[in-house]
């Protein structure tokens with residue numbers, strides 16, 4: 690522990706074993722001090738899993754997901770999905786279209802549904818359901834989808850086994866205190882042949898490796914950091930029969946460019962498309978466990 694840890698009451702107890710593989714050889718990899726609450730990132734020598742250790746306690750973690758988080762106003766926050774919806778739809782629609790090639794209709798569940806943007810896109814092919822932790826965002830999603838939205842978590846939802854043909858966790862798994870239990874629960878909820886689609890960072894990507902502790906993905910709400918390899922193992926261990934990894938994401942460049950326009954206020958901002966295009970093309974550079982960037986989307990089929 691460094692001197693930066695002035696208020697110990699915000700932390701949970703420190704883990705002495707890897708939460709993913711139970712390996713007991715773990716070491717502190719980075720200390721992140723750029724936020725008002727500093728935190729350590731530990732790494733397992735056996736499976737390469739990185740995790741916040743000690744992590745913030747449940748009270749602190751849940752305090753992150755308040756109204757300011759969903760309005761994009763907090764120090765550490767999401768963006769206001771409602772203002773961006775008309776642009777973000779390009780990504781959501783394409784994402785659902787690809788998912789439907791694997792799942793072929795049926796019941797769809799978005800975990801971390803926020804205001805229900807992805808659910809709305811899914812309604813084109815699927816019957817959409819959602820789980821949203823935040824009463825602020827979840828109440829709004831309920832206004833659109835009624836009781837199909839559960840305000841709560843994967844630990845206390847009303848959905849039954851073998852009910853869904855597709856489940857999405859888009860940039861959610863890294864926020865969960867127990868990703869292993871979450872993935873197993875998704876497996877239980879999916880019917881045979883159903884698909885779990887998840888997006889998270891690949892810490893084996895050169896982007897993460899070169900930026901080290903400066904990598905922007907190290908945020909107070911991110912408790913778990915996977916690699917392509919240990920994420921694949923996690924899914925196989927949960928019972929999934931087939932795992933497919935898309936680098937950087939499961940769709941092409943165009944929807945990303947269209948989505949990016951939500952921040953543009955001048956024509957000059959279109960220059961940002963050069964940066965996005967460069968990133969997308971760089972992401973195509975991968976071989977085996979090597980990947981130039983750290984974006985990934987993983988499909989797991991039951």
Ligand SMILES: [Zn+2]
Nearest residue numbers: 707710733736
């Ligand atoms: Zn491990």
